[in-house]
Amino acid sequence: MPALTRRQLLTAAAIAPFIGTLPRAFARSAPAPRILVLVELNGGNDGLNTVIPYADAHYAAARPTLAIARDRVLQLDERLGLHPALAPLMPLWQAKNLGVALGVGYKPTNRSHFRSIEIWNSASTAEETLQDGWLHRVLTETGIDGTAQSAIEDPAFDAQGIVLGGPEGPLAGSALAPVVMRDPRQLGQAVRLLDGQETPTGNPALAHILTTRARMHGAALDVARRLKEAPPITTTFPKSALGRQFELAADLIAAGVPASFFKLQHSGYDTHAQQAPRHAALLGDLAEALVTFRQAMIEVGAWDRVLVVTYAEFGRRAAENASGGSDHGTAAPHFLLGGRLGGGFYGEQPRLDDLEGGDLTPRLDFRRLYAAVAQGWLGLPPAPGSLGRHAPLPLFG
Template identity: 40%
Template sequence: MKRRDFLAAGARATVAMAGTALWLPGAARAQDPRFVRPGVANGYANLLILVELKGGNDGLNTVVPFADPLYYRYRQTIGVPRAQAIQLDERTALHPALAPLMSIWRAHELAIVQGVSYPQPNLSHFRSIEIWDTASRSDQYLREGWLTRAFASAPVPGNFAADALVLGSAEMGPLSNGARAIALVNPAQFARVSRLVRPVSLKERNPALAHILDVENDIVHAADKLRPHPGNYALKTAFPAGAFGASIQTAMHALASADTPQGEPVPGCGVAAIRLTLNGFDTHQNQPQRHADLLRQFAAGMVAMRSALVELGRWDRALIVTYAEFGRRVRENQSRGTDHGTASAHFVAGGRVAGGLYGQPPELARLDGNGNLPVGVDFRQIYATVLGPWWGLDAQAVLQQRFEALPLLRA
C-alpha cells in the first residue's frame, strides 16, 4: 500500500505518547508545493481561534434579558439578579462573572451574537456537536469537519507548522477526517517535552504501526516548530491558572515561537486555526456557582488571549469565536439547573471586530412546544463570516449551501 493511500485509509488513526495525542492525516501535504496556492497565505495569516464551551452553555444566564419579566418567572432560583448583572443596553446584560470582558466590550472589539442555533435542532450532545463540527443540516451526515473542507479547498501554505493546533481535547471536531492538525491533550506536558521517542520494538513487530509512526514523526517535526526555542520572544502576559489557562498559554507561546523553515520569526503564522476547549457546561444541577466559575475562567482566558495577541502584534489579525452544541432550556429544572435547549448566545472578539449586539434577542413569549427559544441566527452564518470576509474563501462551496455572512468585521 502506498503511503498516501494508507494515510487516507487511516484518517482517524491516533498515536498517544507522553500524555500528548497527535493526528496528521496527509502529513506531507503542506510541504508539497502542489498544495500551496498563490494568495492563500494572506488569508490564513488571519488567525482563527475557536473556543468550544463543551456541554452546552446557558445563553440566558450568560447574556441576560433582565428587562423581560418572563426571565425571572421562568428562573425563580437561578436567574441572575438584575442588581448584579452588568448592563449592556436597556434590556441586555452580562453575567457578573464576565466583568473582565467589559474592557474588550468598551473597546468595541467584542460582538455578541444572540439566538444562534439551526433548524430542527437535535438535543443529543453527540449528534448536535457533530452537526456544528461538520456544518451539516440536522438530517444530513457529513464525514469531514467544516475546517477540514475549508483547508482542502484552499490548502494552508507549506511554511505553516500545521493547519491547526487543538488544545485540551482528544476530539478533532471541525478538523476531523483530513486536516493536518496537531492535537495536544495535555498542554502542560507539551510545554515540558522536547521530543517523543518512537517504540522501535513495536515498529519491528507491526508493519502497519510503522506507517502510523512515520505519520507521528511528521507531526512531531511540525509540532517542534511550535515549541519555544532559544531566542524566541518571551511573552510578558500573565495567564490564568487551571487547564483552560494552560491551553491558552501553550497556544500563545506556540504562536510566539512559530517560525519558517528558514528560521525567520513569523508570529501568528504557525497555524491557521487554534481550537480550545473549556469543559463543564452541561449544568443540569446546581447551576449558579458552577456556571459562574466557568464563565469566570472563560473571561480570564479571553483577556489573557487579547493581551498576548496584542503583545505579538496579532490582535488585529486574530478572530476568537465561541461555539457549543446547544443552549439550555428556558425554564429551570427542579435541581436548580437547566436541561438541553436550543438557541444560545456566542462571542466573537478581535481587533477588527465591530463590537456590539447582533442576532435575535431571546423572545421568551415565543417558546416552542418544548419550551425552547426560536432560532434567530443559523450558526453557519458565523462560519460563513470566517470563511468569506475573514479568510477570503468560497464559503458556499465549503458549507455546501449559501449562508449570509454577519456584519461582524470592520474593514
C-alpha cells in the same frame, strides 16, 4: 546503538500518532497573518444566564431561583447584559473588540449532546451526517461548475489546524491535517526516544513507528526551535485547564508556528443541577482566559490577526428545572473577540413570550456565523455551498 526499552517504545507509540502529520503541518515557514481560535463550550451553555434579558419580566418569572438580579447584571444596553462573572469582558465590549451573536442555533434542534455537536462541527443539516469538519469543507469546496475553490494553497494563511482541547471537531478532515498537541514538549520527548535507535526486527508495528522518526524529527525540532527562539510572553495566564490551552496557543502563535486554526475546549456546561455556583465559576474562568489571551496577543503584536469564536451544541431551556439547573435547549448567544471586529450585537434576541415548547426560537442560523468567518476572515468566496449558501453576518464592517 542501544535498543529501546519497553517503556520507551510504549511512550513513543503513544506520541507518534498525533505527530505523524507534523512535517506537513509545519512545513511552511511564514507565520499565518490570520488566525482563527475556536472554543467549544462543551455541554451546552446556558445562554439566558450568560447574556441576560434583564429588562424582560418573563426572564425572572421563568427562573425564580436562577435569575440574576437586575442590579447585578452588567448592562450592555437597555435590554441585555452580561452575567457578573463576565466582568473582565466589559473593557473589550467598550473597545469594540467583543461581539455577541444572539439566538444562535438551527432548526429542527437535536437535544442529544453527541448528535448536536456533530451538526455544529460539520455544519450539516439536521437530516444529514457528515464526517468532515466545516473548516475542512469550506477550504476544499468545489463550485457547482466543477471549478476548484480550494483555499488550501492561499498564501494569506496556513491551512493547518492544532487541537489543544477536545476532539478535532470543525478541524476534522485531511485538508487541515489537524495535530492534537497537549504539550509541545512531547514532540522533543518522542524524538529523543526514537533518535539514533536500531530498528527492531520481527516486529512490524514497532518498525513502522521507528521508520517515521525522520519525518517526526524535523517537525519536532522546528517547533522546539521556534518556541526556544521566541521572546517569552510576560502575560500571566490562569492556572485552569482552559487557561493552559490559551497559554499554549499564545506560545505557538508568538513562536510563529505556521497554523491558522486552533481548537480549544472548555468543559462543564451541562448544568442540570445546582447551576448557579458552577455556571458562575465557568463563566469567570472563560472570561479570565479570554482577556488574558487578548493581552498576550497584544503583547506579541498579533491581536489584529486573531479571531476567537465560541460555540456549543445547544443552549438551555428557558425555565429552570426542579434541581436548580437548566435542561437541554436550543438557541444561545456566542462570543466573538478580535482586534478587527466591529463589536456589538449580531442577530436578534429570542423572545421569552414566544417559546416553542418551552424552548427559545433560534433567530440566527449558526451557519451564518460560519459563513461570516469563512468570507470575512478567511477571505473565501461568498456564501459557501458547504454552509448551505447562508448569507454571512457583517462582522467586519
